[in-house]
Amino acid sequence: MDVTCCSSTSRVVTMLPDKDGPSALGGGVQGDLEMAEHPSVSLFREYLRLKTVHPDPDYDAALRFLERMAQKLELPMKKVEMCHGRMLAIITWTGTNPALKSVLLNSHMDVVPVFQDNWKYDAFAAVKDAEGNIYGRGTQDMKSVTIQYIEAVHRLKAEGKRFPRTIHLMFVPDEEVGGHKGMEMFVKHPEFQALNIGFALDEGLANPREPFTVFYGERCPWWITVQCPGSPGHGSRFVENTAAEKLHKIINSFLDFREQEKTRLNTSQCLTLGDVTTVNMTMVKGGVAYNVIPAEMDVTFDIRIPPTVNLQEFEKQIQRWCKEAGEGITYEFAQKHTNQDMTSTEDSDPWWKAFSATFKTMNISLEKEIFPAATDSRFIRAVGLPAIGFSPMNQTPILLHDHNEYLSEQVFLRGIQVYQELLPALASVPALPGEV
Structure with a gap:
């Protein structure tokens, strides 16, 4: 029906x-x-x-x-x-x-x-x-x-x-x-x-080289919006505690962490994109007029977290960034996946054994990775x-x-x-x- x-x-x-x-x-x-x-x-x-x-x-x-x-x-x-x-x-x-x-x-x-x-x-x-x-x-x-x-x-x-x-x-x-x-x-x-x-x-995903890539797990996608309230006022004044100042600190915290993860990926021959946490700022909202300091500004991030990361500890880090940026800052998730299950790629696993043996027979090499997206x-x-x-x-x-x-x-x-x-x-x- x-x-x-x-x-x-x-x-x-x-x-x-x-x-x-x-x-x-x-x-x-x-x-x-x-x-x-x-x-x-x-x-x-x-x-x-x-x-x-x-x-x-x-x-x-x-x-x-x-x-x-x-x-x-x-x-x-x-x-x-x-x-x-x-x-x-x-x-x-x-x-x-x-x-x-x-x-x-x-x-x-x-x-x-x-x-x-x-x-x-x-x-x-x-x-x-x-x-x-x-x-x-x-x-x-x-x-x-x-x-x-x-x-x-x-x-x-x-x-x-x-x-x-x-x-x-x-x-x-x-x-x-x-x-x-x-x-x-x-x-x-x-x-x-x-x-x-x-x-x-x-x-x-495709592989630009000769091997085939296989993915046995995925990063958790978190889509988060951080709301930064602040003191409004006229655009001609040095108003204290503005939403933009808090927004600036939030953006710096997220993007500094992004740079750390990017450096980790680029300096290690053992890591792939799926092994690190990516952070990308995707939207910024706020303001009503050229000469009005807004009472709130929001920023949205797309975060992809590997299954090796402790999700509770990672969210506590986000909470610390919000607290350090000023009073009244809150956040909400549009998407927050927490499942970190991975499929076995051990030779003792009968499914993986059948899968991988097929490629050995065909003389094709495999590269195992965590899928970077979802x-x-x-x-x-x-x-x-x-x-x-x-x-x-x-x-x-x-x-x-x-x-x-x-x-x-x-x-x-x-x-x-x-x-x-x-x-x-x-x-x-x-x-x-x-x-x-």
């Missing part, structure tokens, strides 16, 4: 595959050049052209596309509406032993806005240049991974493969705006519990499930959210092959203690 966002129930729709549906090539092929390209690349470019961009993402178009993919795979697709206008989709490939914990392949449908004047091509035209680079919002974050999942499963099914564990392909909304009406709600839902998940894959993996880990962030993009600049985001078609195609090797390994992990 249809429900509001605050309801604990959702509308669930199950669609069975239609073998007489649209072509497996996915359509969207234009011109002689595209007719000659790999069908998986054509499908990728078609998906890129769907404008699932905030603030008004066309999720209906994405869901229609995914329905076709379910038909192509000859697998059922279930849609779950978490709240009005926010629906996720799950394509399920049932294993030979459904009682075993399943493998989740998660991806998000939405993409961030673009500043078109800064792009070489239309950000939603999926232009492929002479070098085979495909330009478009979402090429790296993360429509490539969505199609790689689908194409890897399609190839494995075409080979007649079956595996003990069920594989779920899940496509969620609103990851780029915090996941509050997507994964954050869904992990608390009975439909999520019914998936019987044992291990999850989600998005990662993904839906944090909600999966928060309910006690292991999750690895991984996007098979190496020898590729990191361009998520950037102008001229692109991905080489050869890197994209190789990523499908990687998942063709990885999925059988994960879906064939032997029964674990407590499993039937």
Whole structure:
């Protein structure tokens, strides 16, 4: 049934595959050049052209596309509406032993806005240049991974493969705006519990060098606004105890700490961005007129805190900065994540062993890191499930959210092959203690 966002129930729709549906090539092929390209690349470019961009993402178009993919795979697709206008989709490939914990392949449908004047091509035209680079919002974050999942499963099914564990392909909304009406709600839902998940894959980042990067944890995002009250007055006077003076001290405290962390990162060969705390001032508000000293000024910071940092001690430090800056200063959080769970990357862990052994077999090196930003993996880990962030993009600049985001078609195609090797390994992990 249809429900509001605050309801604990959702509308669930199950669609069975239609073998007489649209072509497996996915359509969207234009011109002689595209007719000659790999069908998986054509499908990728078609998906890129769907404008699932905030603030008004066309999720209906994405869901229609995914329905076709379910038909192509000859697998059922279930849609779950978490709240009005926010629906996720799950394509399920049932294993030979459904009682075993399943493998989740998660991806998000939405993409961030673009500043078109800064792009070489239309950000939603999926232009492929002479070098085979495909330009478009979402090429790296993360429509490539969505199609790689689908194409890897399609190839494995075409080979007649079956595996003990069920594989779920899940496509969620609103990851780029915090996941509050997507994964954050869904992990608390009975439909999520019914998936019987044992291990999850989600998005990662490109690596400009030869190795692939894998992420086993994330920094906690804190979005904080500090309110600095002060004495108002005429702009011609030396008024004491002004909001601006307090604001100045607050900004200095936060940015001095920022500089310390930046120095720590730049002087250590062992640290990555995910190992330090980043602080960035993002908004300043206050004032009503040129000649009026304001009674309050506010400043907002985006803070990302590694799982190795004691969050209680860090907040106490913020409280000290506020106290030192003057009387009456308060702060409030727009976002304050506190889950610091990390996924095991020990060789004794059966999921990590299956994951890492696949790359050893392919003679591909891995670099393990803490994810510097935030993904839906944090909600999966928060309910006690292991999750690895991984996007098979190496020898590729990191361009998520950037102008001229692109991905080489050869890197994209190789990523499908990687998942063709990885999925059988994960879906064939032997029964674990407590499993039937």
